Amino acid sequence: MRALCWNGKNDIRCETVPDPSIEDRRDVILRVTACAICGSDLHLMDGQMPTMERGDVLGHEFMGEVVEVGSPDHVLKKGDRVVVPFNINCGECRMCRMGNWASCLRSNPNGEMAAKQFGYPTAGLFGYSHLTGGFAGGQAEYVRVPMADVGPMKVPDGMSDEQALFLSDILPTGWQAAAYCELKGGETVAIWGAGPVGLFAIKSAAVMGAEIIIAIETVAERQSLARLAGATHVIDPSTEDVMERIKDITRNEGPDAVIDCVGMESDGHHGVLGAISTIQEKLTSTQRPFALQQMIQAVRNSGIVSVPGVYGGPVPVNMGAVVQKGLTIRSGQTHVKRWLDELTGYIERGTIDPTFLITHRSSDLAQGPDLYKTFRDKQDGCVKVVFHL
Template sequence: MKALCWEGVNKLAVENVPEPVMRNDQDMLVRVRSSTTCGSDLHLIGGYIPAMRAGDVIGHEFLGEVVETGPAVRQHKVGDRVVVCSFIGCGRCWHCANDQWSLCDNSNTNPGLAQAAYGYETGAVFGYSHAMGGFRGAHAEYVRVPFADYGAFPVPDEVDDVSATFASDAAPTGWMGADLGGVGPGDVVAVWGCGAVGQMAARAAMLLGAEQVISIDRIPERLAMTREHIGSEVVDYTATDVGAELRERTGGRGPDVCIEAVGMEAHSPGPQHWYDKTKQALRLETDRASAVREAIHACRKGGSVFVLGVFGGLVDKFPLGAVMNKGLTLRGAQQHGQRYIPMLLDRIAAGELSTRHLATHEMSLDEAPRGYDMFKNKKNGCVRAVFHPDGG
């Protein structure tokens, strides 16, 4: 079958690879109908995530049609249209039972590196390095889905393929940031990043009752899209002092909840960006954390900061003193998608949550390397490229 493979740092190619086979009685085989790029994939492509091997199939955000089920699969049948959570959860360990699906104890079959880096293993992710389980990714014609009854969800007839694809990762990730960040009625929320996840976090904050939502980015097309489709206020961080702007817009207090949706390759104006970029290139730090620093400094005293962007290891100049002295609550997580996906599909079907506009470019799987080039370099207003293995 055809699949998009990582062949080295900044090298992608569509290759012919063996079709997946069933390995366990809880497995399911899915024919992919659509998959999408994700900002966290750029960390893989750029060589910032360890344990990648040439030939690894990438991609983790997808929708497809069931073509085979294992004997223990009870919730799905051949022909069902399903969206699959990017994180794989067993459904039975303590973390899954407590809706902390990305922390599953049993899905990551190669936990050693995560244990060394973080103290405990994480859950597994489709197409996201051997440190995260080594599972083949979704930029392919077919995918094996382990623990299928827990990770795959039927798509309502009213929801089109592309809209539903974003319920695999972007929408639940954004919603989790607003939910676990503690957004409530009347809050002021600031979101760093106007990519797909940032837009979903902003919309989630609105639906959870926030009185004012302010989204921060530097790309004109993304700022305009967020204003038009999400309804958030926007700030171009290259045109103003973000901290001063947020204080001005909040009566001097600062946002109640700050959500960072950028991750380990954040940009920032001025010399700080080159300092971080140089240290990251020399591996003196693994992640550029300028957006996290800004969120911590901008958040009101006693407020909440939630880190949604993917970070791999260590950052420099982390403002721990501000966290402690301002009495902030600091949280972060990879997405617990199984907790949110059914609800989000219902909201998409009801018209409460729009995701279709995120797919600025649709193309065949054969064009995936070009799609990632546009996505990475933000060409032609690309927010997300969506791939259709059948040619779309």
């Protein structure tokens, strides 16, 4: 089969690889009908995540049709159309029983490797390094889904692939980011980054009743989509002083909550925070903490800092500001399964249209390497790439 494979920094190739096969009675094999390139995939492309190996199949946003099952009594059957959460859930460990699906203790066969870096095992993820299990991803014609009796959700009749696809990751991720802000209605929220996750965080905050939603974004196309998603204000940090604009909008009080939808890809090289970011990049060449530092400065006293953005290692954090301002920081990989029923309902009722941010479509994985570059470089107005296979 054909698949998009990592072959080193900035080297993504469409290659022919062996078809996946059943390895356990809980497995299923999917024929992938739709998949997408995620902003998190760019961290892999840019060499910012450790333990990638040449030939690793990429992709953690995918859905498809079940073509093979691991046992006759499997909950899924041949022909079922399913969308698959990007994290793999055993359904049996304490974390899964608590609904902390992204913290599953048993789904990562390389859990000991993760524990050395993070303290405890983390969940297995599709197509996202050997630190998270080394599982082949779904930017491919077929994919093996382990523990498929827990995570995958059958797609409701009448729901298109494009409506369902983002339930695999970015829609629940944006929703969880807003949910972590504990919105009850009438709040002010500032969101750094209006890429796909940022746009869904904006939409989610609007659905949850935030009154003022501030998007911080430099790219014109994303600024327009941010307004479409529900942003009441857009700040362009390339032409405006973010802190001064936020103080002006919030009457010098600051947002009730801030959301980091940029993560380690943030960029900013002015003022004290820019100097800190530059030093950190020279030290690690990976983590870029500028956006996170700016958020901690910008949020009001006793506010919430929600961090769905991906970080792969240590970053300097102004703990003085965190402590003196009494901030709450909430983060983590998304507990996708926790939100699926609620978000499916919003899609079916038309409250959320997940397709509004799709800018590029392809039916040919061979175009994948070029589309990766288009997405990374924000060329041709690219915000989201979807493959229909």
